[in-house]
Amino acid sequence: MSGLHAVQTGSGRLAGKVAIVTGAASGFGLACTKKFVEEGAKVVAADMNAEGLQKAFSSNSQYDQHVHTLTANVTVQGDWEKMVDAAVSKFGGLDILVNNAGTSYKNKPTLEVTEAEFDKVMSVNVKSIFLSVPAAIPAMKQRGGGSIINIASIGAMRPRPGLVWYNASKAAVANATKGLAAEFGKDQIRVNALCPLLSGTGLFEQFVGVPYNEENMKKFLFNVPLGRLTDPGDVANMCAFLGSDEGKFITGVNLEVDGGRAVGA
Numbered sequence: 001m002s003g004l005h006a007v008q009t010g011s012g013r014l015a016g017k018v019a020i021v022t023g024a025a026s027g028f029g030l031a032c033t034k035k036f037v038e039e040g041a042k043v044v045a046a047d048m049n050a051e052g053l054q055k056a057f058s059s060n061s062q063y064d065q066h067v068h069t070l071t072a073n074v075t076v077q078g079d080w081e082k083m084v085d086a087a088v089s090k091f092g093g094l095d096i097l098v099n100n101a102g103t104s105y106k107n108k109p110t111l112e113v114t115e116a117e118f119d120k121v122m123s124v125n126v127k128s129i130f131l132s133v134p135a136a137i138p139a140m141k142q143r144g145g146g147s148i149i150n151i152a153s154i155g156a157m158r159p160r161p162g163l164v165w166y167n168a169s170k171a172a173v174a175n176a177t178k179g180l181a182a183e184f185g186k187d188q189i190r191v192n193a194l195c196p197l198l199s200g201t202g203l204f205e206q207f208v209g210v211p212y213n214e215e216n217m218k219k220f221l222f223n224v225p226l227g228r229l230t231d232p233g234d235v236a237n238m239c240a241f242l243g244s245d246e247g248k249f250i251t252g253v254n255l256e257v258d259g260g261r262a263v264g265a
């Protein structure tokens with residue numbers, strides 16, 4: 001795998017930094033965790049899917065010294081204490097938090113969305129960030145600053161029929177990102193959000209109603225200027241930039257990672 005060199009030498013753009021990544025067992029969170037390790041960070045990789053975490057990290061000794069896996073549910077306050085405690089006790093502090101864990105209900109007419117589906121989407125996508133703030137901010141203050149990266153969605157910017165409450169949950173994330181950036185700038189804590197386009201991850205079928213494969217994927221390319229969907233690596237790269245000191249003057253930004261999709265009609 002690429003990046004072995006950075007791991008072995010402990011160099012890299014995130015050398016000396018400690019991160020928490022939620023939803024780390026799959027998709028964007030997995031790519032982000034791998035990228036962070038390549039760039040020299042230590043990572044608490046959290047997910048409610050214990051088996052997925054095991055599969056992703058435990059079989060590869062490359063991660064032994066760099067990744068601490070933790071089964072955690074981002075909607076549970078006590079699990080946030082566990083995540084931050086792990087960052088501090090295993091790796092000495094907390095510099096970067098990637099609020100990536102997210103969920104959706106299946107794309108369908110809005111009149112068919114149930115109260116339970118609404119509650120789940122708001123809880124996993126929005127309440128998680130509410131809970132993360134009091135857990136992470138004190139630890140970041142101890143380090144003299146930090147970087148919080150929330151994974152929103154291009155749907156936050158460009159609502160369309162069908163996923164109204166998913167997109168509304170991401171709009172809440174995008175808005176809270178700006179408010180948090182304004183409030184915690186004085187502590188040198190930066191808060192930004194990424195707004196990715198559709199990607200072939202675990203959520204693909206929920207979003208578009210058909211399984212991920214080459215043929216189905218191609219149906220969603222015609223209105224993307226760069227002509228492809230989001231690769232998890234695209235998100236991971238932006239997380240590394242915003243988590244590193246290269247991003248030290250960037251806060252309160254909702255960054256489209258969408259190949260130009262939001263530009264067009």
Ligand SMILES: NC(=O)c1ccc[n+]([C@@H]2O[C@H](COP(=O)([O-])OP(=O)(O)OC[C@H]3O[C@@H](n4cnc5c(N)ncnc54)[C@H](O)[C@@H]3O)[C@@H](O)[C@H]2O)c1
Pocket residue numbers: 022023024025026027028029046047048049052072073074075100101102103124151152153154195196197198199200201202203204207
């Ligand atoms: N895939 C896309 O098309 C797309 C586009 C824009 C934004 N996003 C957002 O990106 C983020 C990552 O999604 P993904 O596409 O990688 O999906 P994914 O399903 O591949 O991964 C999500 C991970 O989050 C974990 N998770 C879900 N609920 C959790 C909870 N309560 N506590 C802890 N972990 C939990 C899952 O177990 C899974 O491992 C989400 O916030 C999603 O809304 C995805």
Ligand SMILES: *[C@@H]1O[C@H](CO)[C@@H](O)[C@H](O)[C@H]1NC(C)=O
Pocket residue numbers: 048073075076123
């Ligand atoms: C996560 O926590 C919520 C309560 O906030 C609960 O309803 C849900 O079942 C939990 N999920 C898992 C997989 O533990």
Ligand SMILES: *[C@@H]1O[C@H](CO)[C@@H](O)[C@H](O)[C@H]1NC(C)=O
Pocket residue numbers: 154155156158159160161162163164165167168
């Ligand atoms: C949510 O956003 C996505 C991406 O723009 C879009 O495809 C989907 O239909 C949207 N749904 C709603 C209701 O906003």
Ligand SMILES: *[C@@H]1O[C@H](CO)[C@@H](O)[C@H](O)[C@H]1NC(C)=O
Pocket residue numbers: 175178179
């Ligand atoms: C989000 O909040 C800001 C204030 O922080 C407000 O000015 C803005 O209109 C809000 N935007 C949306 C889309 O809700």
